[in-house]
Amino acid sequence: MNAPYLLLPVAIISLFLYLITYLLVRLRVIQQSVHRKIWNEILLFVFLTTAILGLLLAIQINYKLEWSFVKTALKWHVDFGIGLSFVAIFHILWHLSYYLRIFKPSNNSDQTPNTERQLSYQKLKPLIFLSGFISMVVQILMIREITTVFEGNELMMGWMLGTWMLLTGIGAFMGRQKRIHQNAEKLLKSSLFLLSLLPIIIVFLINIIKNQLFPIGMMVSPTHFLILLFVALSPICLLTGIIYSLLVELYRKSENGFIKVYAFESIGSLIGGLVVSFLFIQWLTVLQSLFLLSLISLIFLFYAVRDKIYLITGFLMLILLILFFIYPIDNSIKSFLYTNQKVLESKETFYGNITITESAGQYNFFGNGSLLFTTDNIILNEENVHFAMLQRSKPEKILIVSGGISGMVDEILKYPSVTSVDYVEINPSLVDIANKYRPLPLNSKLHYTPIDGRRYIQQVDKKFDVAIFAIPSPSSLQINRFYTDEFLKILKGKLAQNAIIIFGLAPAGNYISPIKASIEASIYQTLRKNFKNVEIIPGEKDYLLASDSSISVNISQSYANKGVENKYVNPYYLDDFSIQQRGEQIKNSIEGINLINTDSKPIPVFYETLQFISQFRGSNCVLFTIPIILLILPLLLMRSIPKGMYIAGFSTSSIEILLIFSFQIIYGYVYSAIGLIIAVFMGGLAVGSLLGYKIRIVRKHFIASQAALGIYALIFPLLWYFQRDIAYNIPVLIVFFIMTFIPSAIVGFQYVTGTLLLPEGTVKAASTLYSADLIGSALGVAATTVILLPLLGLTGCCFIIAGFNFIGIGLTLLGGKSII
Missing domain, CATH: 1.20.58 (Methane Monooxygenase Hydroxylase; Chain G, domain 1)
Known part of the structure; x- marks a missing residue:
């Protein structure tokens, strides 16, 4: 067999x-x-x-x-x-x-049946901490895994965050029911037990069934993705929300017990974010991390409850964890995603997942599920290199960003005039892993630096003659940061007088759709803003070349004078007239579209997402109108305090998304830092809630916190531009995390004040506002990623957030009746 x-x-x-x-x-x-x-x-x-x-x-x-x-x-x-x-x-x-x-001797003496022992507050505290810890670790690991399985980008990551918050909010709202509270302690133990096991099963099933539900090569529509997301996350998120309500109920006899629950849970989330960022991602795969998390959770449960089932299950988790370390089980599971390919290695890194497969002697390199490049692709290697190198008579200093492993370095070294090749990758860990299978050439001219490409270009003290960017199209913020106006200004300062640069975009084909035209136009016009000459040379990709000196599209003619030998880029295969004619056709299609791509307004990412959505009939209208409708409805149904909390959730999640996207633009490794960012955010919630515990609450505190959020949103763009301009220094990271901490502390304080102001008692009020906060957060994520940021940019988005908060203040002052 x-x-x-x-x-x-x-x-x-x-x-x-x-x-x-x-x-x-x-x-x-x-x-x-x-x-x-x-x-x-x-x-x-x-x-x-x-x-x-x-x-x-x-x-x-x-x-x-x-x-x-x-x-x-x-x-x-x-x-x-x-x-x-x-x-x-x-x-x-x-x-x-x-x-x-x-095996025990019988004992006929009368025995009094044991009644279930009540959990003391001392035993509840570690369970509160555990609930926050599990929730945070699972959230971050699920985001990474789903992003990899479905080849997602930061926008998809935002959708996952929004879905998580929405479902958790619904769970908290469900947890308000009295019939659930009647058996709160027993249900809490069962829910935490399930929460420790379900993520492992769901991650496994996602990897197994993805290609069963969607044929290989078929794109998953946004509607199908969201349905699958709801199905996969519902068991975990609903349980998380219900657990919070149960903990508030069990802690109700303690003075202001809900504040302690909120604070302890936030502290657990903070620790969970730090553990994921500095331990799990560094050393373990997603499944190994989840098995270890399950083991830790079961130890906590056994300490609090002393039930043998947790000890037995923990022992089984330990055995499975050991098996995952000894045998390459992760690779076997990943092989379900890469049909007809042998998975050689799959590793979590700071910049996301890297998977290397082999098929018919060819190595394929995937980053977060998307194909980065393959080895021995002669046509792409020659086009990426020679279309640029042939433009200069004696190119000496060459910069290559990504793709060096695929064979491009060998193509560059064909030119005897080359004195140095500086090679950097989008994901610096890629070369370390890939060297096991396809080592870089051993040549003294080659200098590989394991650092983020954008950071390297900003720091290097060298002038390059040719800069080759063998990177994918700007479908994500991580890639788009190499196409922006800000980056091109930095790059130009590192180029020699007659230097030339080259980018390769996905080919437009015979028909250039309006969306595709907008993508290419935004890159073309941004290049024209920074360089005197920009040309388009069609090939396997649409290559955009830019320089302050002349650029020739007569590749065959240029080849004849260089003395290099190529298999594809030569007069026998290329026709200069066809290349020139096709290039002019593309330029004519985009010439009248004036779009500039910037860090704060990543136009190509928006259009790449729009192009993806447009391939599924009927999806555009649904995905763009539903968030707006859902955003308005709760404001019509809620009372003034929940409305204010809802708007606060909307505001902080929007700001959090802006911070996450900003971190990706500047540093490029948000897939690793997201745990740290959310950890700081949860720390702010804990501090803000404890501050509310120390103050005698009155209505003006709730209004003041809402106003503080609005003011913060107005000054956020100034802070962002300040820290961006002095990037890569330790003080800037401190400023960044302070920017994350402030709004979360405000919301933590507002949650406590709102709960104490509601008349129906702290248990129901705490669950109501927790739910309002999370549902508002979910819709804030959806609106910001899909509509506000792409259309208005960072500054316009912040003005909308500020406006909503000032509207919230008016609604709080007016009051009014409603059903929630």
Whole structure:
């Protein structure tokens, strides 16, 4: 048998189904007896199937029968046997106490039945901390994993953050119900137990079913992605929201207990963000991190509750974690995403996930699920290098950003005049990993620097003759930061007098759509703003060349005078007239579109997303109008205090998204720093809530905090431009994190003041405002990523945020009745 037996898939699916029915019991959707009946029937089914297949195989072997289905029957027999083993384990755990009593001496003395021991406040504190810790770690790891699986960018990351907040807010609103509070302690234990296991199962299933739901090569529509996102995140996020409400209920007898719950949970989230940023991402894969998180969570639960189930499950998690370290199980799971390719390595880095695969002797390099480049692609390597190098008679100092591993360095070294090749990557970790499979040439002229490309160009003290940017089209902020007006100004200061630069965009083809024209126009016009001459040379890509000196599109003629030997870029394959004619056609299509690409208004990223959405009929209208409708509806239904909290959530999440995007533009590794950014944000919530605990609250405090958010939004652009201009220094990072801390502290304080001002009691009020904050945050993320930032830029977005807060102040002063 070449096909492996489904040990891990059967185990994960069995555990997932069991946890679902177990959760339904705990939520009182079904009864315990129904739960056991379901699994008794499953046990019977897998037992009968395994037994029948086993008997058939025994008959075939004994009587040497020629049955064509023997191999298939054997595989099914083993797979069903694996399923039978796990279902049997569930039944053994049900009756574990019975089996243990067999080996104990009987005791006929009367015994008083044990009643369930109540959790003390001392035991609740670590569980509050644990809920925040799990939520934060899982949120960051899920964002990274889903981004990789679905080849997403920062906008998709924003959608995930928004979905997480929305579902968690709904969970908190559900948790206000009295029937849930009646069994709060038991439900809390069950929910935390499930929360420690579900992320592992969901991450595994996402990797397995992606290519089953969507055929290989087929793009996933935004609508399908959002549906899958809701399905995948709902179990985790709803549980997280319900757990918060349960903790507030259990802490209700403590004075202002909800403040302690909010603060302790925020501290847990802060620690979780730091652990992910400095430990998990540095040393572990996503699944290894989740197994370790599960083990830590079960240890916490066992300390608080002393139930053997947590100890047994923790032991199983430890065994699985060890197996994941010993065997390349992660690579096997990733292979479901890369069909017909052998996954050689998949690693989490500061700049995102890197996966290297091999097929037919060719190495393929993926960054966050998207193909960066492949080795031995002669046409792309020659075009990227020679279209630029042939423009200068004796190019000496060459800069190449990305793609050196693919073979471009060898093409550059064909020119005898070259004295130095400076090579940097978008993801500096890529070369360290790729060197195992495709080492860089051993040449004294080559200088590789493991540093972010934009940072290197800003810091290097050298003048280059040719700068080659073998980077993808600007579909993400991480890539777009190399195409902006600000970057080109920095780059120009590092170029020699007659230097030339080259970028390669995805080809327009025979028909240039309005959206594609806008993408190319924004890059073309930004280059024209900084260089006297810009030309377009069509090939495998649309190559944009820029220089203050002359540029020739007669590639064949230029080739004849250089003495280099190429397989593709030569007069035998290229026709100068066709190249010139096609280039002029593209230029005529974009000449009248005046768009400038900047750091604060990343136009190509917006249009790349719009181009993606436009390929699915009907999606545009839905994705752009629903956030606006959802943004308005809550304002019509809520009372004045929840309205203010809703607007505060909208404001802080919008500012957080602007900070995350800004960090990506300046530093380029937001996939690593997002944990640290959110950790600082949660720290601000904790400090703000504790500050509210120390002050005698009156209505003016709530209004003042709303006004502070509005004022902060107005001065945010000034702070952003200040720290951007002095980037890459430690003081700038401190300023950046202060900018993150301030709005979160304001919201933490506002949450406490609002809860104490509502008349219905702190338990219900705390859940209501927590829900309003999160749902407002979700819609803030959606509106900012999809509409405000692309259309208005950073400054315009901040003015909208400030305006909403001042409207919120007016609504709070007016008051009014509503249903929430």
